[in-house]
Amino acid sequence: MTNKDEPVRPEARLPKGFSDISAGEIRATETMLATIRGVFESHGFEPFDTPALEYSDALGKFLPDQDRPNEGVFSFKDDDEQWLSLRYDLTAPLARYVAENYQNLPKPFRRYQTGPVWRNEKPGPGRFRQFTQFDADTVGASSVAADAELCMLAADTLEALGLKGQYVVKVSNRKVLDGLREIIGLNDQKHDGRWLTVMRALDKLDRLGIDGVCALLGPGRKDESGDFTKGADLDRASIVTLTSIFEPVEDADEKIAQLDLRLRDSVIGQEGRKELEKIWSLVATSSYDDGRILIDPSVVRGLEYYTGPVFEAELTAPITDERGQPIRLGSVVSGGRYDGLVERFTGEKVPATGVSIGVSRLFFGLQRLGKYKVSVAQGPVVVLVFPDQPIENYQRLVNRLRKPDDGGPPIRAEMYLGSGKIGAQTKYADKRGSPCVVIQGGDEHAKGEVTIKDLILGATLTSIKDRDEYLKKRAEAQFPVPEQKLVEAVRGVLSRHKA
């Protein structure tokens, strides 16, 4: 029992895996989101938003034999005993919306959505429990032309963000994997678990290399720490068949021909091959076959709900951390076809395909590549305050800047509101990145004057050796003007330091 009379002082701390976001980062992210929005809009997608919370069963994470919904999501019970969860992606809420409103939607329905998603997972370096996604989906279109369009949308977006030549979009098809499953004889439902082990193994090429993957497809693998992971126990021939998807073939047509040969005896596999062929034809027609988009059967994608084409984009430019160590960033865009997600609710198949940008991860990558720099924006003009003068005078000055009567745009300005002396007030203005401060002591007020002090120019004064030059610059950096000329004089300083 806690003693209620004793005041409990909570510790001020951010929850693990979450972060506060600074002004510079917010401004840079906004710019980035606006660019993405522009590309998505040009492709005909319309904005749409869903709330942060959904009924847990609608998210498909509810397991009826557990007391709580599945791990990985943040969930809690409502007053009326229903489980609610914070969305873990933007696709599941879209499926809920489409199932609920299918009759009234234009078909196909094309929407984009951006916002935070939450994962109740162990946080780690660069691994947050709240992060932003930016999705576009086309619902009600079964043609693979819709998938091809999304691959091109991904390429257009990355290019608009300044990544020309520094990314690649890789396309595969779940049906190709399904065909391989058929061919190695794991088609029966009773092999579902084993097949999942296979998929997970194939998805680890990046981290484990081909030998690691083969070990996981076979008896299993011991990692550096000595821990042993049991494998899928496949025979040699099956492993060769499966890992053929990793065979490097430069030419897309050749790669498709190779798939054709390998999937000769699988109907589903042939379907996948044909869809890849069609996507490639559309990509080539639109001249994205110049290395920006590749056919790559090794794309697996973790999510289980994909039913056809799958794709992911990664940055090809090497990315390093603060200490110059290379970082494996993973895919920054991913997506695919999920024809069964609406069916979960309605029992009727609704074809759908979508693409998701991991905004937080991509932003991190762009930062490391020196794009979308987080910079401190120019701060407001600060009107300094002498404690022996009526504060009303300073309020009048700051109002004049915010609502200038010269017909020009408002000037960002604030009156100093703390209790520091003039020196501390100037330091505050410096810390805020203010271009200049406005000073009016008693004498100046009596003369109807103000002094403008250019902080940016002022900071350069000490480096001037020549005395005449110094005096000239000092006069430019700090000068009195009649109060009537305040706006004009401040505008002068601002234009002096325009980026």
Add this chain to the structure above:
Amino acid sequence: MTNKDEPVRPEARLPKGFSDISAGEIRATETMLATIRGVFESHGFEPFDTPALEYSDALGKFLPDQDRPNEGVFSFKDDDEQWLSLRYDLTAPLARYVAENYQNLPKPFRRYQTGPVWRNEKPGPGRFRQFTQFDADTVGASSVAADAELCMLAADTLEALGLKGQYVVKVSNRKVLDGLREIIGLNDQKHDGRWLTVMRALDKLDRLGIDGVCALLGPGRKDESGDFTKGADLDRASIVTLTSIFEPVEDADEKIAQLDLRLRDSVIGQEGRKELEKIWSLVATSSYDDGRILIDPSVVRGLEYYTGPVFEAELTAPITDERGQPIRLGSVVSGGRYDGLVERFTGEKVPATGVSIGVSRLFFGLQRLGKYKVSVAQGPVVVLVFPDQPIENYQRLVNRLRKPDDGGPPIRAEMYLGSGKIGAQTKYADKRGSPCVVIQGGDEHAKGEVTIKDLILGATLTSIKDRDEYLKKRAEAQFPVPEQKLVEAVRGVLSRHKA
């Protein structure tokens, strides 16, 4: 126990008290937020964001004698047995941040923040469980000049949103109420509960009128349904003293003089009166004393953490619902000084004052007043698709529109991706609000032509009586052009229908 083999089909439904947001509403809200952001920036505030989740005790809603954190917030236990809650406002997370980072902040610290907040309350008409707030706070400034500035910020914001002459900002001070408490002899801590009843009664003037409030200050009140609410049991003299705050006095100086008289014997009351006087002086200096800002001691504000000036803005323009019935919207902006909120963490007082705009509620009010209309934006140009033609041809046309080679801006365009016939495709384009569609059948393709159909002009054709006029207009509404002239022709149609 649920049978695990039986597929459970979840119902597709939005959780109670939450809403999906349409394209038109998103666009209108974005415009509104940009306007607010502009005003806040001009006042020198910098953007800042905190995550959606905080440790429950940091939000101040944790009651140690209950199994779960306080009602009213969405909370759940983390893997490491810590309670997390969705933020219910933007002030508590700010206090957590300031307590955590005080040493490194510029002082005063001025930040603005916008985002959703969540309340685990019973939803009702116009009462949502997720809504957006837009806050500005000045932390580290004890001067009431900071409070006065926020009142002016509120006025500037509402004016920038087009509400000139349709709102009023009312200012009071918690210390005035504290003074009245002292004067009626309820100062002792043992009267805390009774005083809370008094505050709640005073806060109900809007809904119950003066007689209802007096009943609640006295023995109690029976409402229309016959339910009886126990009152604060004050004597006649105390009730007269308290309700004096509602006495209508037009002139602010007169109102302040009246407070001076009534609070003669209360030190804290006099402090409050002096602060109001100072705020009024700053407001008057800045010419906001023209009816935009009023001194009104009847402002109580529900939140318990206020310690000094409190203020709220409401719309004075009458607002009605869809059926023309008047709606009591309540305050759209509110705020005040909360010098004790950071102290909860650190034990040291940090002066702070803030203002919060109820964005969702204000947006609703603006809608009802006919501003920020939710309109359907012009949809993309739709390239229709004939099933007997290679889809690659259409992909090429749509790409040409999105990346025009005339150096002009991209044209919003999409290729039809559904399975409808040409008529259904045109209807789809209509539903999307497309200005025109691009048609290319086999014959046209052979001739290297496309047909542009202006849907907006086309919709007006049926109303034309005169045959020559009709033929002329029809020729304008649907016409062939060489494929090379596609961009030029579509731009022509777009400029024809520019807003």
